[in-house]
Amino acid sequence: SSPTDNGASNHPNGTLQQLPQIIIIGVRKGGTRALIEMLSLHSTVAAAQNEVHFFDWESHFQKGLPWYLSQMPYAFPDQLTVEKTPAYFTSSKVPKRMYEMNPDIKLLLILRDPTERVLSDYTQVFYNRLQKHKRYQPIESVLVKDGEINLGYKALNRSLYYVHMQNWLQYFPLKSIHVVDGDELIRDPFPEMKKVETFLKLEPQLNGSNFYFNKTKGFYCLRDHGQERCLHDSKGRAHPHVAPAILQKLYKFFHEPNKKFFELVGRTFNWK
Ligand code: A3P
Numbered sequence: 001s002s003p004t005d006n007g008a009s010n011h012p013n014g015t016l017q018q019l020p021q022i023i024i025i026g027v028r029k030g031g032t033r034a035l036i037e038m039l040s041l042h043s044t045v046a047a048a049q050n051e052v053h054f055f056d057w058e059s060h061f062q063k064g065l066p067w068y069l070s071q072m073p074y075a076f077p078d079q080l081t082v083e084k085t086p087a088y089f090t091s092s093k094v095p096k097r098m099y100e101m102n103p104d105i106k107l108l109l110i111l112r113d114p115t116e117r118v119l120s121d122y123t124q125v126f127y128n129r130l131q132k133h134k135r136y137q138p139i140e141s142v143l144v145k146d147g148e149i150n151l152g153y154k155a156l157n158r159s160l161y162y163v164h165m166q167n168w169l170q171y172f173p174l175k176s177i178h179v180v181d182g183d184e185l186i187r188d189p190f191p192e193m194k195k196v197e198t199f200l201k202l203e204p205q206l207n208g209s210n211f212y213f214n215k216t217k218g219f220y221c222l223r224d225h226g227q228e229r230c231l232h233d234s235k236g237r238a239h240p241h242v243a244p245a246i247l248q249k250l251y252k253f254f255h256e257p258n259k260k261f262f263e264l265v266g267r268t269f270n271w272k
Pocket residue numbers: 027028029030031032033034086119120121123185186219220221231234235236237238
C-alpha cells in the first residue's frame with residue numbers, strides 16, 4: 001500500500017486505510033465499547049478494533065500520522081472510519097493534537113452519571129488487580145478518607161466532566177462534539193443511536209430490530225443481519241455495594257461540577 005494525498009493508503013481489493021473522520025473520545029466506562037459496536041452496525045462505518053492511544057501516549061504520538069493511519073481498518077472509500085480511545089477525554093494535551101490533525105473532525109463523547117462511572121471505574125481496576133493477583137482496597141476505603149470524600153482518588157477526577165470539557169472547547173466548537181447519554185444507551189439504545197446517526201449525517205439505517213434486550217445479560221445486545229451478539233462479559237458487571245450515606249456524599253460532591261457541565265454544553269442530564 002502507498003500513501004495518497006488525503007493521507008489514505010490503498011489496498012488492492014478497493015479498500016483503503018484512512019485517518020478517522022469520527023473519534024469516540026470517552027469517557028472511560030461511559031459505554032464506549034457499546035457505542036462503537038452499535039455504530040458499526042451501520043454499513044458506512046468502519047471501526048478500529050482496538051483502542052489506539054495515539055494522541056495520549058507519547059511513544060505512539062511520536063511515531064506520527066503514518067503510524068496512526070496504519071492502525072486504521074481497511075474501509076471502502078465511501079465509508080467513514082472511527083476509532084475509540086476513552087482516555088482521550090481526560091488527557092489535557094489531546095484536544096490540540098487532534099485539532100491539528102483535523103479541525104473538522106466529529107467527536108462523540110459518551111457520559112454516564114458521574115457517581116455510577118466512578119463505581120464502574122473502581123470495578124474495572126478491581127478485576128484487573130484480581131487477575132494479576134494484586135491487592136485491592138475495598139471501595140469505601142478508596143472513596144472516603146477521614147470521613148470525607150477522598151479527593152486524591154483519580155476516578156473522581158475523571159468524573160469531573162466540566163474540567164475536561166473546558167479543554168476540548170478551547171479547540172472545538174460545541175457543534176463538533178455530540179454527547180451521547182450513556183445511561184439512556186443502556187436503558188434504550190435505539191433512540192440514542194438515532195441521534196448519533198443524525199449528528200454524523202449518516203443515511204438512516206439503524207432500526208429497532210438491531211437491538212434486543214437479553215435477560216440473562218441484563219443489557220441490550222445487537223442483531224446484525226440476523227446474527228445476535230452481546231458485548232463481552234467484562235461489559236455490564238455488577239458494581240460493589242456502597243453504604244447509602246457514602247453514595248449521598250458522592251451525589252452531593254458531583255452536584256456543582258455537574259451543573260457547570262450542563263452550562264458548558266447547554267443541556268442537562270438525569271444524573272443523581
Ligand atoms: P459496567 O460494566 O460498569 O456496567 P466502556 O466500554 O466505556 O468501558 O463502558 C462499559 C460500560 O458500558 C459498562 O459498565 C456498561 O454499563 C455499559 N454498557 C452500555 N451498554 C451496554 C450493553 N449493551 N452491554 C453491556 N454494557 C453496556
